[in-house]
Amino acid sequence: MSHGKLLSTFYLFETPIQDACKAAGLVRPGGRAGTGRGTVSAHRFRHTVGTQLAERGAKLHTIMKVLGHTSVSMALVYAQISDQEVLRDYKAVLGPGATIAGPAADELRNGSLPDAAVDWLTTNFFKTELELGRCLRLPAEGPCECDLYLTCAKFVTTPEYAPRLRARREVEQTLALDAAQRGWEREVERHRCTSDRIDKLLADLGQPAHPEE
Known part of the structure; x- marks a missing residue:
């Protein structure tokens, strides 16, 4: 002040800083009245x-x-x-030979992801993390409103998420049991469907449904 x-x-x-540069001779030629920058x-x-x-x-x-x-x-x-953690996660999803599962896995394995999409993911990969994996949906595709690990074509996950996947599977099975006791058949179907989808993701990742297996 x-x-x-x-x-x-x-x-x-x-x-x-400019005064220090001039004193040290770190000046570009040109400028007004012959003074350098x-x-x-x-x-x-x-x-x-x-x-x-x-x-x-x-x-x-x-x-x-x-x-x-x-x-x-x-x-x-x-x-x-x-950032080494981001770099490790990036390679685990987009690197050659990565172990991945989910609807987007085939697109990544086949190298059919457009260059523009790869460029966006490279810059914004930090923002793609979800509870159980990654969402590779681009901003131009609009907001996502689907159940990410059930139907979204942009969802992909890696073995690092196996503990979370198992925990979510256990929650879904508990909810299915509770719904069955209440006679809520549609809820039973929904939770069992989610549990089965997680079973498939774990199998595709080569991970057991139970950690002791």
Whole structure:
């Protein structure tokens, strides 16, 4: 503050950085009256911090917090999927020879996913995670309103989700039993259908329905 007014970022950062650049000889030729422009800017420092955070294994949420981003895709510009957990998950779904299951699995195995879709997923993969797997639906396809692990052609899952799949299977079977005791046949059918679908996903992943198996 100066005399009750906020000092501008230009005064606080850009001006002294430009002065330092000129003193150090880090100046591009040209500019008004023959004065050159410094090769370093406040934005360049900001970009360096974001890149160093990513390269040293910082979480995407950490990068977002430090840089003040509200969009994950903005943080991924710096990270370039440098976050090791995101990179591991990405390879587990989209990498060669990945063990996957779900309606989208064949499309991924056959390499028939359009380049534009792969580009979007590369940048936004952090946002595709669901309770039991990943949704590969693109923004242009509109909102999704289906039961993701039953009918959605964009759903895919990996062995890492096996514990969640088993837990959801147990919940569905408990609900089916409760519905049967109440005489709610349609509910019994619905919950058993979900349980059977999860059984199929686990089988496709080569995972047992029960962890002790």
